[in-house]
Amino acid sequence: MxxxxxxxxxxxxxxxxxxxxxIQQIEHAILARRLEPGDRLPTIRALSVELRINPNTIQKAYAELELRGIVTTQVGSGTFVSDTPIDSAEEELLARIDERVGRFVKDMEELGIGRERMAALVLGFREDR
Amino acid sequence: MxxxxxxxxxxxxxxxxxxxxxIQQIEHAILARRLEPGDRLPTIRALSVELRINPNTIQKAYAELELRGIVTTQVGSGTFVSDTPIDSAEEELLARIDERVGRFVKDMEELGIGRERMAALVLGFREDR
DNA sequence: ACTATTGTACTAGATGAATAGTACAATGTC
DNA sequence: GACATTGTACTATTCATCTAGTACAATAGT
Incomplete structure (x- = not known):
């Protein structure tokens, strides 16, 4: 294992x-095959202790993942990666997205731009002329 | 004029x-030469009426621009674009940044990603393995 | 059946930030 | 010098949003 x-x-x-x-890190782990269908995620309580945050915060993440069909939860036994967490079409798209984001972040960091500023630039960009 | x-x-x-x-739009207008040194910005009150927001919101923006040396304010007469709002070294950098952001935003939008999500992806990206 | 372990629901606190309200100070104009 | 016009300062309200607290419900294991 x-x-x-x-x-x-x-x-x-x-x-x-x-x-x-x-959410983001779990999604990423699935794309990277570090998590596969059927794998069990850490329990909410275990994570809550390890990360030192409230159970509810993790619950919120798991809930959204379930809503998206990425995980399945079984009260009493835990939370598991779904059979097909991401269909292959989507998967390819996500890979492309990830690749571009990575390139962009790296480029911008080389120009000395921090994440927050990148985000602001992206949000405020206008193509207008 | x-x-x-x-x-x-x-x-x-x-x-x-x-x-x-x-802030962002004024900066951009300067880079695009739609605003030049000496040009007067709309008064706080005029903008506050036109945009239907509180004077203080604009004041906050102008204050930051002044702090960065991009504009100069004269109580009684108004707020003006500084003599050298952006030095040429910085200008070139900003142009490059703008270009990359534009490319990125366009790419991502073609992939169907909205601004908010782009921002989140950028903030959460980890190079790790 | 019992008990522990899992997720769930609901409420409330805390925090931070953005914007608004209102009154003030300085300068320009006549 | 009076008055209008400009920016400024300070406070407070609103608002959202995340996180925490705590108690509940369902399932698994024995």
Missing amino acids: SDRGVELRLDAASGLPFYRQI | SDRGVELRLDAASGLPFYRQI
Whole structure:
């Protein structure tokens, strides 16, 4: 069974709320095949202890993941990666997105731009002339 | 005197606060030479009426622009674009940044990604493995 | 059946930020 | 010098949103 699983790392300074970081990292782990269908996610309580945050915050993340069909939850037994968490069409799209975001972030960081500013630039950009 | 000046357009749905949109758009107008050194910006009150927002919101934007040396304010007469709002080294950098942001936004929009999501992806991206 | 373990629901606190309200100060104009 | 016009300062309200607290419900294991 090896080192299958998620290694969640929260960054309070990132500007992204915890629950959203969790979602993103789990999604990413699935795309990277570090999590596969059927794998069990850490229990809400276990994570809540490990990350030192409230159970509800993780619950919120898991709930959204379930809504998107990425995980399935079974009260009493846990939360599991769905059979087909991401269909292959979507998967390819996500891979492309990830690739572009990575390129962009790297480029911008080389220009000395921090994440927050990148985000602001993206939000405020207008094509107009 | 022509059509020199700014055409500010606020978008409440953009996720960026008004005062920041104002800053960004004025900066952009300067880079695009639609505003030049010495040009007078709309008065706080005039904008407050036109945009239907509180004077203080514009004041906040102008204050930050002044702090950055981009504009100069004279109580009684108004707010003006500084002599050298942006030095040429910085200008080139900003142009490059703008270009990359534009490319990125366009790419992502073609993939069906909205601004908010782009911002979240940027904030949460991790190079790790 | 019992008990522990899992997720769930609901409420409330806390925080932070953006914007608004209102009154003030300085300068320009006549 | 009076008055209008400009920016400024300070406070407070609104608002959203995340996170925490706490108690509940369902399932699994024995």
